[in-house]
Amino acid sequence: MKEKIFIEGRKKLSGAIPISGAKNSCLTLMPASLLSESALTLNNVPNLTDVETMNTLLRSLGCVVHYQKADKTLNLKTSDECLFLADYDIVKKMRASILVLGPLLARHGQAMVALPGGCAIGARPINLHLMALEALGARFSIENGYVKGKVGSRLKGCKIEFPFQSVGATANTIMAAVLAKGTTELLNVAREPEIIDLCKCLKAMGCKIEGEGKSRIIIQGVDNLKTTRHSVVMDRIELGTFIIAGAITNSDIKLTGGNTALLENFISKVSEVGIEIHQTKDYLQVKRENSSSIKCTNILTEPFPGFPTDLQAQMMALLSIADGVSKIEEQIFENRFMHVPELIRMGANIEISGREAIISGVDRLKGAPVKATDLRASVSLVLAGLVAEGQTEIDKVHHIDRGYEDIIGKLTSCGAVIRRY
Numbered sequence: 001m002k003e004k005i006f007i008e009g010r011k012k013l014s015g016a017i018p019i020s021g022a023k024n025s026c027l028t029l030m031p032a033s034l035l036s037e038s039a040l041t042l043n044n045v046p047n048l049t050d051v052e053t054m055n056t057l058l059r060s061l062g063c064v065v066h067y068q069k070a071d072k073t074l075n076l077k078t079s080d081e082c083l084f085l086a087d088y089d090i091v092k093k094m095r096a097s098i099l100v101l102g103p104l105l106a107r108h109g110q111a112m113v114a115l116p117g118g119c120a121i122g123a124r125p126i127n128l129h130l131m132a133l134e135a136l137g138a139r140f141s142i143e144n145g146y147v148k149g150k151v152g153s154r155l156k157g158c159k160i161e162f163p164f165q166s167v168g169a170t171a172n173t174i175m176a177a178v179l180a181k182g183t184t185e186l187l188n189v190a191r192e193p194e195i196i197d198l199c200k201c202l203k204a205m206g207c208k209i210e211g212e213g214k215s216r217i218i219i220q221g222v223d224n225l226k227t228t229r230h231s232v233v234m235d236r237i238e239l240g241t242f243i244i245a246g247a248i249t250n251s252d253i254k255l256t257g258g259n260t261a262l263l264e265n266f267i268s269k270v271s272e273v274g275i276e277i278h279q280t281k282d283y284l285q286v287k288r289e290n291s292s293s294i295k296c297t298n299i300l301t302e303p304f305p306g307f308p309t310d311l312q313a314q315m316m317a318l319l320s321i322a323d324g325v326s327k328i329e330e331q332i333f334e335n336r337f338m339h340v341p342e343l344i345r346m347g348a349n350i351e352i353s354g355r356e357a358i359i360s361g362v363d364r365l366k367g368a369p370v371k372a373t374d375l376r377a378s379v380s381l382v383l384a385g386l387v388a389e390g391q392t393e394i395d396k397v398h399h400i401d402r403g404y405e406d407i408i409g410k411l412t413s414c415g416a417v418i419r420r421y
């Protein structure tokens with residue numbers, strides 16, 4: 001495994017970059033295949049290690065998985081002899097593994113899933129997942145690092161109000177409720193495009209869902225689901241990342257397959273700092289206003305439709321070369337500034353106080369050896385390396401393979417000097 005990325009900075013980019021299907025959507029859609037014996041075919045599935053990990057987990061649960069890389073199609077089919085143990089060795093690699101819990105309980109009335117544990121960006125508990133599934137009738141115990149769930153006969157629809165929005169807990173609860181008896185009313189649910197994508201796919205499978213994209217969702221349980229084909233929504237976080245790649249290198253690039261409608265808050269922030277974005281029918285064009293410098297701004301990460309936490313590290317790389325002082329407040333995860341010490345090694349001037357980072361723009365970043373700590377932190381270092389003077393070497397880049405399909409190929413095709421070794 002090549003664990004390092006080398007970048008020779010300050011090259012202008014030009015050309016077009018295709019945006020892939022959304023990692024987070026795939027990881028949410030794939031467990032839906034456990035809900036029934038009917039086949040689920042997903043199109044536009046990116047070739048990522050997180051998708052491979054979910055494939056491994058689904059196989060371990062009895063699902064027959066076939067991924068055709070060439071046309072990005074994933075076929076999933078789980079017979080009735082499905083197993084219900086999600087092993088720690090797989091779950092520890094990826095927190096999204098918890099998304100098999102709801103489907104397994106709904107279909108088989110039992111599940112045993114390893115506790116995902118902490119992760120680099122914070123504690124990330126699963127209490128909301130358990131609270132909602134309990135309300136639907138599941139009973140849980142924690143034994144030897146596993147959460148064991150059982151359902152008496154069948155899950156029963158009910159009213160559930162989430163104390164705050166959680167993408168994962170919303171997805172798990174929706175997937176459980178679609179097979180529950182009667183009506184489920186979910187309040188204060190996550191409104192992310194990936195939740196809408198999940199509901200769209202479940203509806204095509206025969207589920208009865210109303211209200212996706214709003215904070216109240218109503219689900220009527222059904223008995224059977226049907227064979228379905230669904231195309232995964234585009235990756236809005238990848239789109240935002242490449243918008244910053246164009247902006248930070250002061251380049252004029254085109255992004256194909258992207259849609260700014262899913263990123264409004266982010267787009268208005270990048271416009272505020274001086275980036276022009278034109279959406280045409282075929283592509284999205286990114287360039288700096290009059291090639292001028294980046295302006296400073298203040299950012300608060302919030303659930304959708306607010307500024308996404310998954311674009312916070314990338315935006316910080318951009319603001320580190322802005323004119324003036326910017327502030328970023330991270331409201332979603334308590335420990336999501338792991339990229340800061342590394343950006344500082346590259347010459348950024350950033351101070352952290354609790355959940356706030358104060359970024360005093362510098363004229364230039366300078367290439368340095370740095371270390372990737374999590375997925376979005378790694379890509380923020382790639383962005384910094386693209387604009388830094390000299391050479392940047394990023395270590396531990398396996399994180400980037402979890403969520404960015406062929407990032408080296410995509411950037412190289414636009415003239416970046418970047419390679420893996």
Ligand code: UD1
Binds near residue numbers: 028126194310
């Ligand atoms: C998903 C995304 C992740 C993104 C995050 C927030 C996937 C696979 N991952 O993660 O990329 O950064 O949404 O947009 O889609 N929380 C609890 N208890 C729970 C569940 C969550 O306290 O039971 C907290 C979390 O610690 C966090 C906040 O709620 O502080 C939001 O987390 P959540 O929306 O659940 O994130 P994930 O679904 O894990």
